[in-house]
Amino acid sequence: MHFDAFDRYHEKESFIHHLDPRVKVVVTIVFIVSNALLPDGAWMAFAFAWLFLLLANVFSKLGLTYTTKRSLIALPFAFIAITILFSMPGEPVASFKLLMWNLTITDTGLLRFVSILIRSWLSVQLAILLVATTRFPDLIHAFEHLRVPAILTTIIAFLYRYLFVLTDEVLRLMRARESRSAASAGNRSGGGVLWRAKVAGNMAGQLFLRSYERSDRIYNAMLSRGYTGHLYTLNPHEMQSRDYFVTAFAIAVIFIVQIIGRL
Amino acid sequence: MHYSPVPMHIPDGFLTIFVSVICWGITIFTLGLSISKTNKALGEKQIPLMGVMAAFIFAAQMINFPVAGGTSGHLLGGAMAAIVLGPWAGMLVMTAVIAVQALLFQDGGLVVMGANILNMGLLTSAVGYGLYRSVSGQSNNKVKLAVAGVAAWLSVMTGALITSLELWLSGISDLQVVVPAMLWVHAVIGLGEALITVSALGFIFRTRPDLLGEGSESAMGSRNWAYVGGLIALIVVLFSPFASSNPDGLERVAGDLGFLNAGQSAPYSIIPDYTLPFLGETALSTIAAGVIGVLVVGVIAILIGRGMKAKA
Numbered sequence: 001m002h003f004d005a006f007d008r009y010h011e012k013e014s015f016i017h018h019l020d021p022r023v024k025v026v027v028t029i030v031f032i033v034s035n036a037l038l039p040d041g042a043w044m045a046f047a048f049a050w051l052f053l054l055l056a057n058v059f060s061k062l063g064l065t066y067t068t069k070r071s072l073i074a075l076p077f078a079f080i081a082i083t084i085l086f087s088m089p090g091e092p093v094a095s096f097k098l099l100m101w102n103l104t105i106t107d108t109g110l111l112r113f114v115s116i117l118i119r120s121w122l123s124v125q126l127a128i129l130l131v132a133t134t135r136f137p138d139l140i141h142a143f144e145h146l147r148v149p150a151i152l153t154t155i156i157a158f159l160y161r162y163l164f165v166l167t168d169e170v171l172r173l174m175r176a177r178e179s180r181s182a183a184s185a186g187n188r189s190g191g192g193v194l195w196r197a198k199v200a201g202n203m204a205g206q207l208f209l210r211s212y213e214r215s216d217r218i219y220n221a222m223l224s225r226g227y228t229g230h231l232y233t234l235n236p237h238e239m240q241s242r243d244y245f246v247t248a249f250a251i252a253v254i255f256i257v258q259i260i261g262r263l
Numbered sequence: 264m265h266y267s268p269v270p271m272h273i274p275d276g277f278l279t280i281f282v283s284v285i286c287w288g289i290t291i292f293t294l295g296l297s298i299s300k301t302n303k304a305l306g307e308k309q310i311p312l313m314g315v316m317a318a319f320i321f322a323a324q325m326i327n328f329p330v331a332g333g334t335s336g337h338l339l340g341g342a343m344a345a346i347v348l349g350p351w352a353g354m355l356v357m358t359a360v361i362a363v364q365a366l367l368f369q370d371g372g373l374v375v376m377g378a379n380i381l382n383m384g385l386l387t388s389a390v391g392y393g394l395y396r397s398v399s400g401q402s403n404n405k406v407k408l409a410v411a412g413v414a415a416w417l418s419v420m421t422g423a424l425i426t427s428l429e430l431w432l433s434g435i436s437d438l439q440v441v442v443p444a445m446l447w448v449h450a451v452i453g454l455g456e457a458l459i460t461v462s463a464l465g466f467i468f469r470t471r472p473d474l475l476g477e478g479s480e481s482a483m484g485s486r487n488w489a490y491v492g493g494l495i496a497l498i499v500v501l502f503s504p505f506a507s508s509n510p511d512g513l514e515r516v517a518g519d520l521g522f523l524n525a526g527q528s529a530p531y532s533i534i535p536d537y538t539l540p541f542l543g544e545t546a547l548s549t550i551a552a553g554v555i556g557v558l559v560v561g562v563i564a565i566l567i568g569r570g571m572k573a574k575a
Contacts, residue, residue: 006367006368007367008367008368023283025296028373029373029374032276032372032374033280033374034374035275035276036275036276036278036280036283036374037280068413070369071425073274073368073370074274074275074368074369074372077272077273077274077277080277080435080441080444081277081430081435081436083436083437083440083441084434084435084436084437087437087440108566112434115388116277117276118276118279119275120276120372122276123274123275123276123277123372123373123374124274124275124276124372124453125500126367127275127365127369127373128369128431129373131366131367131369132459136366136367137343139366149294149298151298151301151310151355152294152298152355152358152359152362153303153354154310154314155313155314155316155317155355155359156359156363157314158310158311158313158314158315158317158318159314159317159318159321159360159363160363160367161314161318162314162315163318163321163322164316166315166318166319166321166322167322167325169322170322170323170325170326173325173326174325187283191290193328193330194458196328196329196330197328197336197455197457197458197459197462198462199328200326200327200328200336200337200458200459200462201458201459201460201462201463201465201466202460202462202463202466203326204323204326204338204343204459204462204463204466205463205464205466205467206464206466207319207322207323207326207466207469208319208323208347208463209467209470209471211315211316211318211319211322212312212315212316212319212412212471212474214315215311215312215315215316216312218311218315219308219311219312220554222311226302227307229402230449236326
């Protein structure tokens with residue numbers, strides 16, 4: 001497996017790609033907070049927030065299909081919110097019978113449900129743009145600049161660096177399990193659920209030992225190269241005038257979205 | 264990649280700002296504690312170890328075993344991380360895992376990340392380690408493994424309960440629906456967690472007992488963790504049936520405390536004839552309420568910490 005197997009970064013030469021990662025992180029978070037603050041049913045504000053997304057998308061040259069396709073990831077979670085369709089007091093919109101329940105969808109319930117979905121959908125899209133236009137190490141570096149404690153960013157950097165190595169390890173373990181789990185046609189391989197759980201647990205234990213021992217070797221290798229407990233970066237970020245301009249512009253737009261949402 | 268997260272990663276847009284801010288407050292406070300503790304107790308060697316261990320948890324979440332009807336059991340890892348690395352390091356490792364899941368895979372939101380870290384990282388570590396610590400001095404491995412299994416199951420249940428409470432406070436779902444639904448689903452998921460944790464720990468006991476014995480990272484946590492874990496577990500065990508069977512009672516308590524209003528109503532509706540189109544007072548007051556909540560929690564936590572220190 002290659003080191004960037006998990007990467008969501010899309011190599012492109014675009015305005016957004018070249019922005020300082022700090023700007024992108026801050027704008028993304030402000031945008032998501034703004035969405036959460038918008039009242040239910042603020043359709044105009046939602047539309048303007050979406051226009052803002054479109055603008056960011058155009059300047060990132062990623063194409064609409066890319067973000068739209070990936071933005072569906074948060075949808076399954078909507079199941080949890082589905083009960084508010086029926087439980088909010090309000091005028092009935094539609095009612096139907098499901099098994100033994102009489103369900104009535106109310107207008108306030110529908111309004112709230114749709115608003116939650118839209119907020120979530122808008123928010124996840126800018127997060128997708130953020131990771132698609134920023135290399136992960138740059139992202140971590142941005143968080144370091146934003147005063148996230150170094151110990152956390154360093155752990156995250158290591159996690160990112162060794163994730164693909166350990167994933168390879170997992171794939172090897174799974175391949176080994178599979179190759180020892182032959183079954184004749186019509187029969188299931190292996191023992192009962194408990195037995196299978198035990199095998200999975202042994203694999204996790206094995207993976208733990210291999211990771212533990214590997215971290216020892218990694219540490220020794222790093223020591224021999226002069227590690228003193230601190231990581232350095234080869235591309236330090238510097239805010240330029242256009243970074244300040246974009247931040248100011250984005251915050252102004254988000255502020256206007258908030259005002260529209262409250263009119 | 265075939266990696267299937269538990270239905271506990273809350274996406275952005277599902278929690279109100281009020282709930283998100285409170286969760287961030289608790290999370291930041293706890294992480295601050297764990298960073299200062301780990302910095303004191305461990306050398307620079309621990310940082311690569313914790314990083315690789317975070318990757319290990321991430322990778323271990325891919326290991327699954329078929330149960331029935333296409334479903335499969337797999338690992339969340341909070342209890343296991345805390346048991347093998349000690350509670351503070353376990354929390355940091357889980358935080359890194361959840362942060363990367365949110366940043367790289369959009370599994371869980373960014374602004375609600377505080378809540379996700381609290382639910383899946385901090386509480387699972389505290390409960391998992393705390394219960395295990397109460398027997399970790401024993402020489403009988405069978406007892407230790409049995410308790411570790413219960414601890415792993417309860418850690419998942421704790422996360423599920425707090426997640427459903429956050430969703431309820433945000434007005435996403437009804438208490439009488441979300442609490443039983445989340446608890447039942449996770450009672451089953453938790454069994455997978457418990458089985459994998461027990462047999463993984465059993466494997467480590469057999470092959471490298473030194474990693475879990477005296478003087479290992481695992482033994483770093485103080486005995487007080489047993490009380491912390493026991494207390495949280497007790498609250499979950501007592502509270503879950505109450506929340507599922509008597510949601511109206513809980514709703515009334517939250518209403519009396521003013522929590523429900525602060526959590527659910529969007530800031531704009533507090534003053535309906537508010538004409539100035541400003542972000543203004545109302546949003547600010549919500550955030551202020553959140554900050555006050557965080558301060559109260561912080562003071563209580565500090566007082567508890569003081570009390571513990573005095574005892575020790």
